[in-house]
Amino acid sequence: MNASALLTDLYELTMLQAYHDEGLHERAVFELFVRALPPQRRFLMAAGLEQALDYLENLRFTPAELDWLRSTGRFRPAFIDALRDFRFTGDVHAMREGTVFFGDEPVLRIEAPIGEAQFVESRLINLVNFSSMIAAKAARCVLAAPDKLLVDFGLRRAHAGEAGLLAARASYLAGFAGTATVLAGQRYGVPVFGTMAHSYIEAHELETDAFTRFSLSQPANVTLLIDTYDTEAAAARVVALAPALQARGVNLVSVRLDSGDLGDHARKVRAILNGGGLGEVRIFASGNLDEHRIAALLAAGAPIDGFGIGTQLTTSADAPTLDSAYKLQAYAGRARRKRSEGKATWPGAKQVWRCLDAEGRLAHDVVALADEPPPHAGALPLLQPVMRGGKRLAPPEPLADLRAHAAAELARLPDALRTFDPAPPAEPYPVRISVRLRALAHELDAQAH
Amino acid sequence: MNASALLTDLYELTMLQAYHDEGLHERAVFELFVRALPPQRRFLMAAGLEQALDYLENLRFTPAELDWLRSTGRFRPAFIDALRDFRFTGDVHAMREGTVFFGDEPVLRIEAPIGEAQFVESRLINLVNFSSMIAAKAARCVLAAPDKLLVDFGLRRAHAGEAGLLAARASYLAGFAGTATVLAGQRYGVPVFGTMAHSYIEAHELETDAFTRFSLSQPANVTLLIDTYDTEAAAARVVALAPALQARGVNLVSVRLDSGDLGDHARKVRAILNGGGLGEVRIFASGNLDEHRIAALLAAGAPIDGFGIGTQLTTSADAPTLDSAYKLQAYAGRARRKRSEGKATWPGAKQVWRCLDAEGRLAHDVVALADEPPPHAGALPLLQPVMRGGKRLAPPEPLADLRAHAAAELARLPDALRTFDPAPPAEPYPVRISVRLRALAHELDAQAH
Numbered sequence: 008m009n010a011s012a013l014l015t016d017l018y019e020l021t022m023l024q025a026y027h028d029e030g031l032h033e034r035a036v037f038e039l040f041v042r043a044l045p046p047q048r049r050f051l052m053a054a055g056l057e058q059a060l061d062y063l064e065n066l067r068f069t070p071a072e073l074d075w076l077r078s079t080g081r082f083r084p085a086f087i088d089a090l091r092d093f094r095f096t097g098d099v100h101a102m103r104e105g106t107v108f109f110g111d112e113p114v115l116r117i118e119a120p121i122g123e124a125q126f127v128e129s130r131l132i133n134l135v136n137f138s139s140m141i142a143a144k145a146a147r148c149v150l151a152a153p154d155k156l157l158v159d160f161g162l163r164r165a166h167a168g169e170a171g172l173l174a175a176r177a178s179y180l181a182g183f184a185g186t187a188t189v190l191a192g193q194r195y196g197v198p199v200f201g202t203m204a205h206s207y208i209e210a211h212e213l214e215t216d217a218f219t220r221f222s223l224s225q226p227a228n229v230t231l232l233i234d235t236y237d238t239e240a241a242a243a244r245v246v247a248l249a250p251a252l253q254a255r256g257v258n259l260v261s262v263r264l265d266s267g268d269l270g271d272h273a274r275k276v277r278a279i280l281n282g283g284g285l286g287e288v289r290i291f292a293s294g295n296l297d298e299h300r301i302a303a304l305l306a307a308g309a310p311i312d313g314f315g316i317g318t319q320l321t322t323s324a325d326a327p328t329l330d331s332a333y334k335l336q337a338y339a340g341r342a343r344r345k346r347s348e349g350k351a352t353w354p355g356a357k358q359v360w361r362c363l364d365a366e367g368r369l370a371h372d373v374v375a376l377a378d379e380p381p382p383h384a385g386a387l388p389l390l391q392p393v394m395r396g397g398k399r400l401a402p403p404e405p406l407a408d409l410r411a412h413a414a415a416e417l418a419r420l421p422d423a424l425r426t427f428d429p430a431p432p433a434e435p436y437p438v439r440i441s442v443r444l445r446a447l448a449h450e451l452d453a454q455a456h
Numbered sequence: 457m458n459a460s461a462l463l464t465d466l467y468e469l470t471m472l473q474a475y476h477d478e479g480l481h482e483r484a485v486f487e488l489f490v491r492a493l494p495p496q497r498r499f500l501m502a503a504g505l506e507q508a509l510d511y512l513e514n515l516r517f518t519p520a521e522l523d524w525l526r527s528t529g530r531f532r533p534a535f536i537d538a539l540r541d542f543r544f545t546g547d548v549h550a551m552r553e554g555t556v557f558f559g560d561e562p563v564l565r566i567e568a569p570i571g572e573a574q575f576v577e578s579r580l581i582n583l584v585n586f587s588s589m590i591a592a593k594a595a596r597c598v599l600a601a602p603d604k605l606l607v608d609f610g611l612r613r614a615h616a617g618e619a620g621l622l623a624a625r626a627s628y629l630a631g632f633a634g635t636a637t638v639l640a641g642q643r644y645g646v647p648v649f650g651t652m653a654h655s656y657i658e659a660h661e662l663e664t665d666a667f668t669r670f671s672l673s674q675p676a677n678v679t680l681l682i683d684t685y686d687t688e689a690a691a692a693r694v695v696a697l698a699p700a701l702q703a704r705g706v707n708l709v710s711v712r713l714d715s716g717d718l719g720d721h722a723r724k725v726r727a728i729l730n731g732g733g734l735g736e737v738r739i740f741a742s743g744n745l746d747e748h749r750i751a752a753l754l755a756a757g758a759p760i761d762g763f764g765i766g767t768q769l770t771t772s773a774d775a776p777t778l779d780s781a782y783k784l785q786a787y788a789g790r791a792r793r794k795r796s797e798g799k800a801t802w803p804g805a806k807q808v809w810r811c812l813d814a815e816g817r818l819a820h821d822v823v824a825l826a827d828e829p830p831p832h833a834g835a836l837p838l839l840q841p842v843m844r845g846g847k848r849l850a851p852p853e854p855l856a857d858l859r860a861h862a863a864a865e866l867a868r869l870p871d872a873l874r875t876f877d878p879a880p881p882a883e884p885y886p887v888r889i890s891v892r893l894r895a896l897a898h899e900l901d902a903q904a905h
Contacts, residue, residue: 010617010639011639011642013638013639013641013642014611014617014620014621014637014638014639015611015637015638015639016609016611016612016636016637016638016650017636017637017638017641017648017649017650018636018650018651018652018653020638020650021650021651021652021670021673021674022652022653022656022670024673024674025652025656025669025670025673025674026659028669028672028673029669029673031659035655035659037655072642075641075642079641079648081674081676121659125653125655125656128612128653129611129612130617132612132613133611133612133613133614133616133617133620134616134617136612136613137614137615137616138616160465162463162464162465162578162582163465163577163578163581163582163585163780163782164581164582164585164777164778164780165582165586165615166586166614166615166616166619166771166776167582167583167586167587167615167616167618167619167621167622168459168463168579168582168583168618169615169616169617169618169619170615170616170618170619171463171582172463172616173616187465187466187467188463188464188465188466189462189463189464189465189466189469190459190460190462190463190464192462192466192524192528193460193462193521193524199466199528200466201465201466201467201469201470202467203467203470203471203474204467204471204574204577205783205784205794205796206471206484206486206574206783206784206792206794207471207474207574209784209787209792209793209794210475210480210484210570210784210787210792220474220477220478221470221471221474223477224470224473224474224477224478225470225473225474225530227530234796234797235794235795235796236795265796266796266797266798266799267796267797267798318777319777322615322776322777323776324776324777327615327771327772327773327776328613328767328768328771328773329613331612331613333612334654334655335654335655335658335659338658338659343655343658343659344658345654345655345658345684346684346685347654347683347684347714347715347716348683348715348716349715349716350715
């Protein structure tokens with residue numbers, strides 16, 4: 008799903024032509040950040056950076072794309088000719104994927120000739136905005152059920168295909184055990200999980216036959232869906248069938264509940280399975296789940312061992328948008344500031360410093376100019392160089408390493424950030440703006456245009 | 457962005473293997489429908505069917521995909537060998553894209569050997585769910601501003617790339633004038649619109665210089681962004697610059713507002729432009745708009761001629777999910793019914809009949825078994841045959857024709873469906889279930905499993 012160079016907004020191309028006409032090619036600094044967190048979120052988690060780098064490294068116009076652009080009559084021939092050799096040749100600093108971040112903190116800083124740096128805006132936001140939003144949503148599910156098996160079931164309700172694929176990656180990064188989306192297994196090595204659909208049960212005259220046939224078809228790891236007709240009756244059927252299936256080599260791992268009062272069914276099914284000697288068979292639940300419903304089920308003691316989380320995860324349904332932006336912060340060595348009402352930005356190339364408390368938990372962050380010294384000893388700079396001259400500085404990090412980093416990040420969250428109480432926090436996480444950065448902003452505001 | 461056959465849920469593959477092992481290949485009927493409309497919607501609009509047919513017609517496993525499946529060790533070699541020749545060979549009935557529909561109404565009916573019909577579930581829902589959701593959201597914007605130029609600006613905040621692309625198509629289908637997403641122009645012929653970014657203004661020392669250079673670079677159709685520093689001061693600059701630009705062949709079409717109180721700025725800017733002899737220059741507004749804000753601006757008499765609608769459109773932010781389902785309705789000639797609590801479905805292959813009132817407006821729909829006669833003379837059957845034996849019955853309809861159909865559909869909406877009042881309707885649109893269909897459901901419920 009490597010995107011076409013035409014997956015961009017028209018104004019990126021018209022501005023590129025204008026810069027080309029004017030001969031404006033000085034270096035620009037753009038930063039990608041989220042202005043303010045949605046009220047439903049206390050933190051975000053950086054993700055999609057790998058896809059962003061891949062896009063930058065492989066960006067080019069194909070002959071067919073150039074022909075089409077020519078056919079529109081919007082662009083001058085000399086400009087289209089120049090696009091043939093268009094490449095991204097800039098430098099990139101980025102937060103490591105899995106890093107927790109907050110409003111006003113750049114997650115990506117691009118430095119390149121202005122036309123290049125501008126052109127990549129639409130797709131960079133498109134990639135980083137979505138994956139970071141999903142990683143944050145997934146991380147909340149992980150916080151709700153830290154010891155449970157969590158699986159992404161959301162492909163069908165994701166906003167088309169790429170969202171389904173990238174949501175599988177982002178949720179695994181954030182701590183999910185895996186996904187149902189097969190392509191995420193092939194593409195990213197995400198572990199793939201699956202059970203059966205109600206239609207499979209219905210295609211057999213008897214539920215018992217469906218259970219038997221399915222188990223024999225893939226005996227190594229079997230999960231049976233038991234809510235098609237009567238959940239408890241189906242659990243009793245599983246107990247009755249188990250000895251014969253096990254004798255034929257079937258490894259019956261779990262049963263799945265997908266409807267009704269999941270907590271109540273889980274308790275009844277647990278008792279039926281235990282009473283039938285199937286204490287080892289786990290209970291997996293799905294059906295319109297999110298972090299709130301999972302937390303409520305677990306708080307009520309529901310004996311559920313794993314959750315399939317779909318729609319609410321892959322659409323981030325309670326907060327399906329982020330107020331993300333990609334803004335010019337410096338051009339030709341001079342800081343710039345957008346001052347539109349309600350949308351002013353902090354100017355200049357910046358660094359984000361993370362400061363931990365004595366227990367190693369997040370205490371506060373400082374957003375400072377990139378050339379400022381650390382705000383104090385031990386502060387961690389979150390933006391690191393990842394690309395120079397259009398080439399990655401290192402091969403992509405294994406997803407397992409990024410996942411371990413995300414887990415460490417979640418472990419460092421203070422209690423105020425761990426809750427998913429919908430009420431706004433008494434005190435938001437402190438993101439401080441350095442004295443020099445504030446001074447620069449005031450200085451730019453005093454200039455005329 | 458033709459998707460891999462692996463863009464599916466694992467259970468589709470494990471069920472396919474089970475059907476293969478069992479030799480179950482009788483014909484199945486599956487239907488894709490939305491169970492109930494979100495409370496924020498009074499109608500939906502069918503879209504994404506063209507993408508669904510394209511998927512069905514081109515579905516196949518590549519050698520690399522088969523190698524990967526083999527490498528997972530989950531599947532038997534004989535099954536993987538059989539996948540080499542896997543094709544969709546079934547028949548499809550569908551609603552025409554642009555058709556208004558409601559809860560419990562199939563928009564797609566698939567009849568094929570059960571393995572094939574089942575396998576395509578994940579991607580079919582993934583495609584039709586998203587495009588139909590966006591078409592409905594776009595249609596609401598069209599109802600809010602029927603005589604204005606509406607443009608999709610939402611690529612960057614769409615849920616990754618395919619969503620951005622398909623949202624451009626779906627919103628154009630529903631009546632938008634076009635999109636900023638260039639790829640939708642190349643891929644679907646959707647008209648493409650664009651202006652400039654704040655960064656372009658900021659890259660120039662003086663706003664005046666930026667306006668001049670940009671206008672000269674693409675003189676045929678110029679829109680200037682005027683809110684970077686001071687909106688009214690910029691409008692005055694446009695007035696001052698206009699004679700010289702026009703003398704150099706620049707066609708100054710519009711100015712864009714993107715921040716602050718859009719209605720207030722529009723009134724002031726309109727006065728400045730009119731006072732400067734630029735009464736023909738239009739005002740285009742953007743910035744976190746949706747149907748509610750647009751309606752409020754227009755109700756207050758804001759002199760705005762067009763709207764760029766982004767995030768709220770391409771994420772359907774107020775209702776970012778649909779409760780869509782794809783269910784087995786018949787197998788081997790016998791109707792089936794899922795009876796899970798709260799998720800029971802209407803069994804059998806079905807038809808949706810639309811009944812209009814004397815003024816040609818939607819009066820009620822009837823969901824009936826496919827072999828029932830029309831509920832009365834003049835009722836329109838919404839599901840039409842579009843594919844037989846895995847091949848389309850006709851080439852794809854031109855998007856312009858589908859767009860005209862969508863416009864006719866919106867013109868037929870009764871007043872109760874035209875409002876976008878967030879309060880639930882006093883009486884929802886009547887979708888009646890035929891007597892025979894109800895009888896069949898009761899009959900199936902009485903059977904044991």
